Structure formats: structure tokens, C-alpha cells
Amino acid sequence: VGQNRIKLLAVDSTNNFLKNLVSKSEPLPEGTVIMADDQFAGRGQQENTWHAEPGKNLTISILLKPKFLSLDKQFLLNMAISIAINKALTFYVANGISIKWPNDIYYFDKKLGGVLIENSVTGNTIKTAVIGIGLNINQQEFSEELKSKATSLHQILQQDVNLDELLVEICSQIESLYLLLKAGNYTFLRKTYVEKLYKFEKPSIYRQNGELFEGTIKGVTDLGLLNVEQNGKIKEYNFKEIEFLNHT
Numbered sequence: 339v340g341q342n343r344i345k346l347l348a349v350d351s352t353n354n355f356l357k358n359l360v361s362k363s364e365p366l367p368e369g370t371v372i373m374a375d376d377q378f379a380g381r382g383q384q385e386n387t388w389h390a391e392p393g394k395n396l397t398i399s400i401l402l403k404p405k406f407l408s409l410d411k412q413f414l415l416n417m418a419i420s421i422a423i424n425k426a427l428t429f430y431v432a433n434g435i436s437i438k439w440p441n442d443i444y445y446f447d448k449k450l451g452g453v454l455i456e457n458s459v460t461g462n463t464i465k466t467a468v469i470g471i472g473l474n475i476n477q478q479e480f481s482e483e484l485k486s487k488a489t490s491l492h493q494i495l496q497q498d499v500n501l502d503e504l505l506v507e508i509c510s511q512i513e514s515l516y517l518l519l520k521a522g523n524y525t526f527l528r529k530t531y532v533e534k535l536y537k538f539e540k541p542s543i544y545r546q547n548g549e550l551f552e553g554t555i556k557g558v559t560d561l562g563l564l565n566v567e568q569n570g571k572i573k574e575y576n577f578k579e580i581e582f583l584n585h586t
């Protein structure tokens with residue numbers, strides 16, 4: 339991962355750029371990384387936009403071809419990627435980094451970055467996966483709206499981080515975790531993912547359809563559904579069904 343890198347000065351979205359190349363059947367090697375200094379129409383999960391100050395942050399997309407992964411296990415790829423990013427960041431920040439389900443990267447109660455994986459499928463397996471990663475690195479300030487919810491490595495460390503070095507670390511961690519996934523080390527991936535999961539086993543307040551309830555995260559399925567215990571019963575939620583309330 340990361341042997342073949344394409345660096346762009348500006349692009350709408352590195353995920354769009356890579357998906358376009360792939361759909362034109364460009365013979366791109368697995369592990370190709372697209373990086374952009376300025377991404378002016380970055381996309382997040384659930385049709386959100388992803389804003390990042392040009393030149394200061396990591397906005398990349400990585401091409402993987404996990405043909406070995408059947409669709410009923412597809413979330414294991416998300417797990418591997420989130421764990422890898424978490425591990426890479428731990429070299430810079432020893433405490434407080436976690437994975438907020440499904441694949442946000444958190445520093446205590448603030449968002450440091452996120453992952454947007456877009457798969458193409460053949461039959462029952464994944465043909466190509468475009469792994470989009472956005473991390474707030476050297477950005478020092480956030481908009482009024484984001485201030486209370488977002489942070490960056492610069493804000494945490496009070497100094498700049500070398501983006502190339504960080505990229506190398508992330509690529510090498512992704513490569514290791516991807517190899518574990520390929521080898522079928524699912525038990526290890528599931529266990530490590532939940533160990534790093536934000537609010538795992540901690541009773542917290544959630545909202546579903548406008549209703550607040552207290553629940554406890556118990557795990558995540560291979561399809562990516564969140565298991566939350568509520569009054570002794572475990573329910574499964576998908577991405578749009580449940581919201582975390584941080585400040586209650």
C-alpha cells in the first residue's frame with residue numbers, strides 16, 4: 339500500500355477521482371494512493387460534505403481489491419482500516435484515540451477524522467474498494483459550527499505534523515491489517531475493533547426517532563450493525579437509525 343502514489347494539487351474528491359479511474363478500467367495496482375492538497379467537494383458519510391483547509395490535512399483515497407471478502411463480511415474491511423488508522427495515530431498521541439462507530443476517528447469526544455469506503459461488487463464478493471480517509475492534521479482552527487465537535491493533531495500536540503511521514507505510517511498499518519483480513523483473522527479484527535470502540539460497554543444516551551434512551555454498546559456485526567443493550571435486551575441498529583448524544 340502506497341508504493342504507487344498520485345498527488346493532485348486540487349480535485350473535487352479523491353474518492354470520485356479514484357472511482358473514475360477504476361470505472362474506466364485503468365490498470366491501477368492494488369494499494370494505489372490518491373492524495374490531494376485541496377479537495378473542494380470532499381464527501382463524508384450519509385451525504386455529508388467533508389471540509390478541510392487546503393495543504394494542511396490528509397485527504398486520500400486508497401484502492402484495494404478484496405475479492406476474497408464476501409459481502410456478508412464486508413464490515414470487516416471497515417474494521418481493519420479503522421484499526422490501522424487508530425494504530426498509526428497512536429504513534430503521535432498516546433491516549434484518547436478511539437473509533438466511533440462506524441468509522442470515525444475520535445480524540446476523546448471530538449472528531450479527528452473519518453473514513454468513507456465505496457465498494458464495487460461482483461457476485462457475492464467485493465471487486466474494488468475505494469478507501470477514502472480524511473484526517474484533520476495541521477489545521478489550527480475550525481468554523482464556529484465545528485469548533486466544539488472537531489479537533490486536529492495540531493490542536494492536540496500544539497505543533498505541526500509531517501504529512502508525508504504520517505501517510506507512510508498509515509499505509510504501512512493498513513497493509514498489515516489488510517493482510518490479517520486476507521488471512522481470515524476475523525476474530526482478532528472484531529476483538530481489536532471493539533476494544534478501540536468509542537463508548538464500548540459504557541452506558542450512554544442515544545437517540546432513535548427523536549426518543550432518548552440509555553443504552554450500552556455491546557458490539558458490531560460483520561455487516562456493520564451496532565448492537566446496543568437497552569433494558570437487558572440487545573437491539574441492532576444501522577447507520578441512520580441511531581444517534582450518539584455526547585453532551586448529556
Ligand code: BTN
Binds near residue numbers: 352377453471
Ligand atoms: C466521514 O467522516 O463522514 C468520512 C469523511 C471521509 C473524507 C475523505 S477525504 C478523502 C476522501 N475523499 C472524499 O471525498 N471523502 C474521503
